[in-house]
Structures are given as structure tokens and as C-alpha cells.
Amino acid sequence: MGVQPGHMKVSPVVILLLLSHAEEWGPLRTLGTPVGPLGTVLYPFGPGVGDEATHHEDDGTSPEIFLQENFSFFGRAHRSLYVNNNGGVSFGTMVPEFTPQPFPLPGHRPFVAPYWADVDTRLGGDVFYRQSRDPQLLARLAQDLAPAVPPGDPPPQPTWAFVATWDRVAYFGAASDKVNTFQAVLASDGVTCFVLLNYGDLQWTTGIANQGDPHTGLGGIPAQAGFNSGDDVHYYNVPGSRTPAVQSLSHRSNLGVPGRWAFRVDHFKATEGPPETPGTLSKTPEASWSPLPPHKTLSVSPNPPRTTEDQVYVCGS
Template identity: 35%
Template structure:
């Protein structure tokens, strides 16, 4: 009998179980941030960027900070029930923790754009650590922080998270940092989406209000609470890892037909995307045969 071993190359995500410490970039009044105080879910702030940011091939000179935990580029958004990712919509969206947030009673949203100083040094070091083949030097960093905000109609739900956009004018990166995240009774989504969902990513467990407190322990760069993506669209934003998937078949003819192989690969891809991998993940099939007497 022959055992067919399929090795599939995918973009892997790591889930960590160690504590989160000090991953936020400087924020708040001590850092010189602009405070963005609004009423419940009707608040969106327009920011004209000093340096344009490229997001999957589209260059933006402005951004909207929406109080419900997400950023948009073309239009403000007061939507408090998040679109499920992928949404196949008409707007590029960064959904750090998109849910119904009320900052009228508790918490603060602040932001700052840096073009000089130690924050650029920090960003340069971070990106070169996560993408060592790029020799990257940050020229602009935009930081938005939701600090101890609460969910609408639910007191005692202090939640903190942060978006960091990093660019050198050519390459662009997205960092999402999670601090203490309260369990949410509301619908929630975390990740990013693009126009027509040509690229999107749903952070695992970020669409489940009962488990989002685990976000402070999860990561794709071995830094608890931090998720990092390359988002200029010129290259895959995550590093490739080979993961083994073992299948036993009675006869090789089960997979000999091209149609059967394509069907199996498509089903595997659908499941991986459902679990949070990007929709543009590529699966490569390699067959290894071991013949037993």
C-alpha cells in the first residue's frame, strides 16, 4: 500500500500563550498626541497625511479615524455593526477592533504622525526585525490609539488597542497592537479588507466577542499582542513556512485525476481562509511516495 504525503506551503500564523508587555508605541498627551474626543459612534476625524500611505496599490493622502475601532481612507464611517471580512465592499478598511464603541463616558482616542525622531527609529528597528531581507528605513509613522475605551451600553469593559502605519514612501506596513481587551457582547471584527476584498485578513478569534480577550496573547511575529503585515501590495506580507498535511488513501488513483487534486486543494484553501489566512494564500502540492512491503 502506498501512503501519499502532501506538504502544503502556506503563510502561517502563530498563537502565543505568554504575557503581553509594553508593545504600544508612545501615545496620549505625554507623547503630544492630538486627542479625538467624540460622542458615541458618530465620531470620525479626518487627518491629512504629511506623507502618503500606499495600501495595496492605492496611494492615500488622507485617513479617517472612526471611533468604532476602524480606519478608512476615502470616506468617514459611523458604522457600528462591523462588516464581516471579507466584505467585497467599496472601501479599504483597517479594522483594528471594529465594534460598537462609546467614548462619551470613558476612554480616549488619540493620534499623531511622525516624520522625525525616536519613533521612526523604533519603527525602523521593528520592521527590519520582522522583515530582515528589506533593509528598511522608516520615513513616516502614523499612530492611532484607542485607550481604555468601552463598548456601547456596557460599563466596565475598558479596552485598549493601537494601529501603527509605517512607510518609507514606497513600502508600507501595518502594525496592530492589543492591550487589555474586554469580552464583548457586540459583534466585532479585527484585521483589514480592501476594495472588492482582493486582499483581506481576519485575525483569528477577533470575530468572536467571547474570545477577543485572547488577542493580547496572539501574534504572527512572536510578540504577544502584536500583528504585523506588509500592505503596499508589492509582495506577500507574511513569511512562508512549510506545514505538513498527511493524508492516507487506499489507492493513488484517488488523487491521480487533476480534477480531484484541484477539488481537494480548493477545499483545504477554503478551510484555511475560514480560519483566518489571507484569501490570496497560495497552496503548493508536493507528493512523496513511500512504498511499504
């Protein structure tokens, strides 16, 4: 996964040239640490709410973060995690690889990927993270997670949350000011666990080491979104992953809320969407499906069956 034999990033000389021109055309103009969301689906982030940040570097990660609450991910309890600059929250091991791969991945590598791609925060943006028991945050999470549970099930009442935010992050080799903002939120009551993937503005899909265009941030191998259990069996690929349609995640949802995807992850189920083809994924944001019966779940396994009862939305902007 990630770097293949003979597959290396461009030379340091080229990077220095890119950095030397960054003030002229690069995303260094976007540096800053605002407090609060850029869109309605994002939870507050930044130093003003107590966030820490990873170092500004290519393919960087946070130190190991020890959790205040057990987080059960596909039946296995975790007490620590890493926030990886390249768009993932991982358990047990860092994931610095810059080339996104489809799930499931070989080997024990459990992680959540809101937008796994080649991020380079030296060229712009910040990666923030914090764990929280703030009552206001937990109340909002309980409300936002309610549509993710089937009717008759107890409503979510999280007592702990972990919020990781990639704020206006640039891509490796960027020759433009295109940036992405997205977020992963883990929530738990000590037993039941959820993951929310929240998307703000997504302006690029690919860094130049994965054959992306330096001026558009498009082409090549686009970003991957979803999660990998680490057992080689259970996983979820958000529809559109590793295709140009991944850029439309801010307009799509499995809840009917533009830019938000929610999943219960303590057991072996995840909310799926109906079969999607490249044609349907490339529709404009104004296109939509009629809502189908909600709260259908499927076991997530290699080549899982899908039915038209499953629900996904393309939401208008």
C-alpha cells in the same frame, strides 16, 4: 454593513438611564489621558506626545486627516484617512458602523481594523491620533518591523508614521467598568508600507446593540480585526475575529511578540497563521505552538490556501 433594517440601538431613554448611573458602576471612573503606553508593545500616546483626540461620542470619527506622506495600501496610494471611534482607520470614507463584518466587504471601503466593535467613548476612554517623523519613534519602528520582512530583503527604514490609539475605551451600553486598549500604527518610507496592530488589555468584545451582555461586554457578535483593501478581493481576517477568541489578541502574535501583529501592505501579501480551530483559539495564554519557519507569505484572497509553514504564536502572559 452595520445597521440592518429593523436593527437599531437601544432608545435614548435607556442611554440616559445608563449615563445617570455611570458614576456608580460605569467606566466613567476610567476617564483620563495618560501619556505613554500601558503595555510594552504600545507606542507612546496622549497629549504629552502631541496627539489629538476624537470627540467623546458614540460611533464618532475624526475629521479627514491629510497625510504628510503617501501611504500605499494594497497598491493604491492614499493621502488622507479617518480615525473611527469604533476601532478602525479608514481611507477615503468614514466607517461609523457599529456591527463588525468579516472581510472582504462589498464596495470600495479600504480600512485597517485593529478591533472593530461598538465603542462608546461617552462612557469612558479616548481615541488619540498623530502623524510623526520623530527619529526616536521611527528608530523603534524600524527595529520592531525587522522580523516582518523575509531574510535578504532590505530592513524597514520608515521615514513617517501614523499612530492611532484607543485608550481604555468602553462599549456601547456598558454596565461595567470593562475597557479595551489597542493601537494601529502605519509606517512608510514613501514606497514600502507596514501596518502594526498592538494590543494592551482587552476586557470586552461586544456592545449591547450586537447582543453583548451589558455587564460582561461578551457574547453576541464579537469584534473583528484585520484589514480590507476595498477591491472586494484582497483582505486579511486576524485569526479569531468575530469569535470570543478575539479577546486573546493581546496574547497572540504573528511575530512572536505578545500582542503585536505586523503586515506589509503596499503589495498583495500578508503574513498568515496556520489553520486555527475554536479549540486552539480558546487555549489558555500559557499554551503555545512551536515556532515554525518564519516570513512565509500568502496572497490574501477569498478562501486563501494556508500551509503549515505559516507562523502564528500564542504567547504566554
